[in-house]
Amino acid sequence: MEQIRLDGFCYRYSDTDSHSLKSINLNINRGEFIVLCGSSGSGKSTLLGCIKALPGAGEYDGEIFLFGEKSQKGEYNAEKIGFVSQLPDEQCVCDTVGAELAFAAESVGMDNSRMRSRIAQISLFFGLEQLMSRKISQLSGGQKQTVALASVMVAKPDIILLDEPLSQLSPIASAEFVALLSRINSELGVTVVIAEHHLNLLLSVCKRAILLDKGEILCDGTAAKLVSCLAKSAHSMLCEMPAGVRLSAAANNPSPLFDIPSARDWYSQHIEKEGAKPFDKDLPLESNDTVVELKNVFFRYERDGEDILKNLSLKIHGGITAIMGGNAAGKSTLLSIIAKTEKLQRGSIKINTEKELAGAVGYLPQNPALLFCHDTLYEELLSVSSDTKKTAELFGLSHLLSRNALDLSGGERQRAAIAKLYAKGADIFLLDEPTKGMDAARKQELSQLLSCLKSENKTVVIVSHDMDFCAENADECMLLFDGAITVSLPAARFFEANEFFTTDSAKIACGKVEGVYKLPQLLQTAGYTPEKTDFKKYSDGKYNGGTKAAAEKKKRLPPLRKACLISGGITLAAVLLLSTGITPLKLPASPAFLPYILLCLPVILLIFGSAPSFKSFKGRQKRPPRISDITAAFVTLIAIPFTAVFGTMYISGERKLLIISVLILLECLAAFFISFEQKKPKAIEIAMIAALCAAAVAGRQIFFMLPQFKPVAAIAIISGAALGAQSGFMVGAVSMLASNMLFGQGMWTPWQMLAMGLVGFFAGVIFKNRGNLALMSVYAFISAIVLYGGIMNISSAFMYLPQISLESVAAYVMAGLPLDVIHACSSAAFLLIIGEPLICRCIRIRSKFGVFS
Amino acid sequence: MKALHPFSAFCFYAAVIIITAAVQHPLVLLISFFSALLFVLLGKCGKISGKAVLSAVLVCIFGTAVNLLFNNEGQTVLIRLSCGNAVTLETAIYSAFAFFMMTALVLWLFTTGSCFGSDKLMYLFGRTFPSLGLLISMTMRFIPYFAKRFKETAAAQKFLGCDINGKGVKNKLRAVLKITSVALSASLENAGYTAQSMKYRGYGSTKRSFYSVYRFTKRDFAVVTLTLLCVAATVSAFCTGLLSYGYYPVFKVHTDALGIPALLLWGAFCLIPCGITLYDEIKWRRSHGANKA
Secondary structure, three states, rough: OOEEEEEEEEEEEEOOOOOEEEEEEEEOOOOOOEOOOOOOOOOOOOHHHHHHOEEEOEEEEEEEEEEEOEEEOOOOOOOOOEEEEOOOOOOOOOOEEEHHHHHHHOOOOHHHHHHHHHHHHHHHHHOHHHOOOOEEEOOHHHHHHHHHHHHHHHHHHHHOEEEOOOOOOOOOHEEEEEEEEHHHHHOOOOOOEEEEEOOHHHHOOOOEEEEEOOEEEEEEHHHHHHHHHHHHHOOOHHHHHHHHHHHHOOOOOOOOOHHHHHHHHHHHHHHHHHHOOOOOOOOOOOOOOOOOEEEEEOOOOOOOOOOOOOEEEEOOOOEEEEEEOOOOOOOOHHHHHOOOOOOEEEEEEEEEEOOOOOHHHHEEOOOHHHHOOOHHHHHHOOOOOOOHHHHHHHHOHHHHHOOOOOHHHHOOOHHHHHHHHHHHHHOEEEEOOOOOOHHHHHHHHHHHHHHHHHHOOOEEEEEOOOOOHHHHHOOOEEEEEEOOEEEEEEEHHHHOHHHHHHHHHHHHHHHOOOOOOOHHHHHHHHOOOOOOOOOOOOOOOOOOOOOHHHOOOOOOHHHHHHHHHHHHHHHHHHHHHHOOOOOOOOOOOOOOOOOHHHHHHHHHHHHHHHHOOOOHOOOOOOOOOHHHHHHEEEEHHHHHHHHHHHHHHHHOOOHHHHHHHHHHHHHHHHHHHHHHHOOOOOOHHHHHHHHHHHHHHHHHHHHOOOOOOOHHHHHHHHHHHHOOOHHHHHHHHHHHHHHHHHOOOOHEEEOOOHHHHHHHHHHHHHOOOOOOOHHHHHHHHHHHHHHHHHHHHHHHHHHOOOOOOHHHHHHHHHHHHHHHHHHHHHHHHHHHHHHHHHHHHHHHHHHHOOOOO | OOOOOHHHHHHOOOHHHHHHHHHHHHHHHHHHHHHHHHHHOOOOOOOOOOOHOOOOOOHHHHHHHHHHHHHOOOOOHHHHHEOOOEEHHHHHHHHHHHHHHHHHHHHHHHHHHHHHHHHHHHHHHHHOOOOHHHHHHHHHHHHHHHHHHHHHHHHHHHHHOOOOOOHHHHHHHHHHHHHHHHHHHHHHHHEEEEEEHHHOOOOOOOOOOOOOOOOHHHHHHHHHHHHHHHHHHHHHHHHHHOOEEEEOOOEEEEEOOHHHHHHHHHHHHHHHHHHHHHHHHHHHHHHHHHOOO
């Protein structure tokens, strides 16, 4: 049965001139297992994205039919089509595995009993029942990807689309994931469409393979047909094929050798018949100086934790060294030991470079973006060396200098990062999984870059799962196991000596020809010249954004609304202050409705000011009032004044003030939260607010070395200024709530939530249109003392003082003041130093994803 | 206690905290304080760091001291301070009981951490505020992720001159801030992908439903009933004057004979957590043999 049909479908991204997809005609039937291959930029991801949901931006032509119905813009078809992306960390939404599985079911509105049964079945099918209450952050990459797949399956889709799901996984995790996919396909009959570079696992299980090239379908058929098509056209994709396939393609063998045994049989027969031809052997490494030496190193992260590295000794001699090992074997830890970002518990480390500087070790993390902190690539390079032009030319970055480093494509970004380290004068380059998610062309580019570094006498250390890449480039290979280096040999001997942990080429040639471990060597011995495919410089034309963000104009908040908000806030504060009775002024008690009005007025003003665009009601669809609307109105208009008036009238005793103020506080919080619910925040809004909250909370742990330095206020102010008053409130309030979840709840939690929320809220009101950093810092200072400090000191006086008097409250405020001043100073400093880049970044992302308009 | 339904756990804690905070009857405070202490000492409510308890108790002592010094009500003057304030016997008595109230509250709140964890909080929040619930869950998800990224950034930026272990507070501060900025930028960039994944899984397409694993058991029913009974009894006992107290101008406590059942009920209510813990412990020992345990 036909499930997906594309009729002459074309697609063009809004900021490029050429089409990413060119008149695609495609039918996908129930129960198929399709591999979509093609080099980066060939349109694989675009095609999958368009099938999943027609994008709002960009132009398209032609039709997509899903289950016989025409696909509409903005429909995500969550219950019919599941989608798994290549980023295991980013696509998980919730904190625990159970919540993550529930997320998809909740989003499509499944009822509770069905949800329970589905989640139970899915977790049994995927073997997740032991992990249900585990935190996502404690899972390995493969487990995360399995959870992502399971979560998508909860909604019971008929089709699963996967966009390079294996690119971040280790070989073993990849194999397990592919096995799961083929189980889903064969046992549940779900159609699987997978776009991937790592084809050696997939070609033997897939039923159909489609080759995309520059937005067109070049070949559509069985895996064997794909291989012969590739071989005929000497397509660059051939380089991504497993060794056996390459061998059979070179020999013009009609049936490709997908698995190792058949390839080995064919090879041994071939060698016996023809005899082994000579092949290029590795040149021994010229220098024999030890560049890095570790002796008897022990390392663990926690005092009582297990040793990650146990009695590890190694010597690195120049050239390119590859360190391999299983998941969580401590490879990344080893790199940070060499980079000296972690201190050893025992043992010694010696680094001998020409400069003999400890700082000559440049570390490239898996995400190269972490090395960038400036607006343009030019500034990035300028910040580390004055000779920007030369570096840019050397690394082929001259045409990109005006771009923001984060807008570059993956390959360019990595090149720019290495260039930055190079310009800073690194002698030793530590690369953490540099080939993750790369296609053959980009790997080739990286190989060239590495050999270029090697020729300049630099030392390169790679940590990687990618055996073929290591074999291709490394001079020396090491195997890290159980916290120590168990094998350390020159590459040829390393791969020859290993039986399991070795390249396919070595497995095929094993026992026939000595010393063969790379694919070109394998081909040479069989008498074929390794085909040379011409790699074009990879360029990603998807977006040349950045300039657009700056051009974005912000809407002005009408002055009337602003006046409402400010006067409302001030009067509310004044009334609340007066009603506490600690000032000599008292709220007039008669007539009885006066306090009521005094309390209502500011709240109404606040609501008017912050309500989402009450002016533009006309153009909107009228919707019937929902329960949440009514509750919000009830809370703000009736409950708060009611509490205040009846509280003063009927509650007696010494704790009267505390009870009334707590009730009003809870009602205020409820009103803000209800208005957030009412707005039905978009996914990107929630995700950005959550990211900001997380940074604020994690900051409390990170800044432990600087006492009383809490970045929460600063981050709340930044969010308010960049994303609007409501987001500012949410960031402040949720950060305090979440951080108390970690550090212990108390009576202070709701007070902190309100106080910090108001700091962010007023920042949003005041700085919606201006980005004056100095003013913002002043605001940060004042709000941290007056707003946050004030509310917190007075509230703790309410909480801990049995009897309230002006003197005792003053004593509390005075006692709290020194800490408040430190808090205020640090918040102001935080804003002054990094406020600007962060606000720019928020606004950029805001415009990139088109939210908060 | 851990196995309780979030709703009943919430009822229990709300009632015990509000009544302890609002009613200042000496016996009510003492009962609440000792039940909380007993529950903490039973040691079945998770790890409580001594440092946190100490700092909380210090705050309580501070509050008591401020009250003692700045409050002049009461008849019996003990000492007259040079600044004109007097320390009275009534204030001293009141401050002492207030100290019990504070520490009782602190202890109760400490036990919420394990018995009323974030998942139960999420359940209560998520029902009424689904977006807020999701936001909290996502925040909790992003926290370790951000911490990890911060560490990676620190490692990467070290070579570029931002060393958080460098010399001097100023350099450290600069480095920490810059690294935070870079890590947060990367986080925000990635939030876009998370948002896409949310939309792809149907977020925003329809009204969200809510998944919960909690079931209301007999025990929950009992806890909620006892809570309601106790609240009703205590409130009515104080409203009708069966129980009354006053600290000023002279300290006096009046307990009517009919007020005693209300106090007993309050005691039974406060001992619910201890009761449940002991009951479970006894059951366990019986079924597994006392010597093994």
